[in-house]
Amino acid sequence: MVFIHGILNILVPPLGLVLLLSILPSYLLFKFLYFVVRSVFSENVAGKVILITGASSGIGEHLAYEYGRRGARLALVARRENRLKEVASKAMLLGSPDVITIPADVSIVQDCKRFVDSTLNHFGRLDHLVNNAGIVPLCLFEHSTDITNFAPAMDINFWGSAYCTYFSIPHLRKCKGKIVVIASAAGWLPAPRMIFYNASKAAVISFYENLRTELGRDIGITIVTPGLVESEMTQGKFLSKDGRMVLDQEMRDVQVSLMPIRSVTEAVKAIVNSACRGDSYLTEPAWVRTTFYWKIFCPQVLELWNRWLLISGSSERDTISKKLLDLTSLKKYLYPESVRNPKLKPN
Secondary structure: OHHHHHHHHHHHHHHHHHHHHHHHHHHHHHHHHHHHHHHHOOOOOOOOEEEEEOOOOHHHHHHHHHHHHOOOEEEEEEOOHHHHHHHHHHHHHHOOOOEEEEEOOOOOHHHHHHHHHHHHHHHOOOOEEEEOOOOOEOOOHHHOOOHHHHHHHHHHHHHHHHHHHHHHHHHHHHOOOEEEEEOOHHHOOOOOOOHHHHHHHHHHHHHHHHHHHHHOOOOEEEEEOOOOEOOOOOOOEEEOOOOOEEEOHHHHHHHHOOOOOEOHHHHHHHHHHHHHHOOOEEOOOHHHHHHHHHHHHOHHHHHHHHHHHHOOEOOOOOEHHHHHHHHHOOHHHHOOHHHHOOOOOOO
16 A cells, blocks of 8 residues: 555656646636636526525625616525615615515524525525625634634534525525525635634635535536625624624724725626626636635745734734835725725715
């Protein structure tokens, strides 16, 4: 056995590289042509039923508006009932013929079954499941006062998505439906303070890649890996080390620094277009995908850069990243108005 593995260690890497390079041009040409075909025959969602979790704010809220503009019928899920009703009213004004709101917590398995059943009882079908609900813990691992305070990151970001998917699959399969997964580029980026969030998003990406293999062509799965997009998180809303949701814009500036924040309205257009085309992956904005290749080929560079940028400094709130933001005065160009002023809503 040792001999066999020794031979494979010698032969497989060069042979694998040669094979990859030989098929890469044909594969890329096929991907391009397939993209063109899918763009031409993109799905029309008018009249179709879309279930969106985490629909009370951020990406989930604006996905409701974008699907509504396209004439889709909506089932909106979140914990904040009053906010959900406001989103539902606006979605109907934008063109959705029918919207229901279902207050629920995706981390509770019974709630997930209930809102999937409620959607089926009201509409009689389900065409797209959009798993968007999520929270962002922000804390250095060693600074945690009680590590169990961060369990909601996995309960909501990962298990909440898995629960909804489990109960939705039989209904999605009937109409060759789609699952849209709002993961994050954080799933492959090593960033201090976001260790639990990044781990939960990495788990989400892996889960749906494996599920796609199991389901085959029965149900389409689009895994979305956004960079920084207008949301409550980029406004500074985080789960603190003591387990409370707080608004901390100074800490947001430390973590985000000079990274430009994408308009949520532009991001959701790209997401819905991608889902309707049947894409397997979407990174929005597209340039963020470059960091994935840095992660593959030069992981140590990313680790050293993020440690220097986000940790080095006289204190946790006086890092190199924060100094760069303050010295350049670029915040007004890199951060949308709604991010700089949490009282404002994105357009």
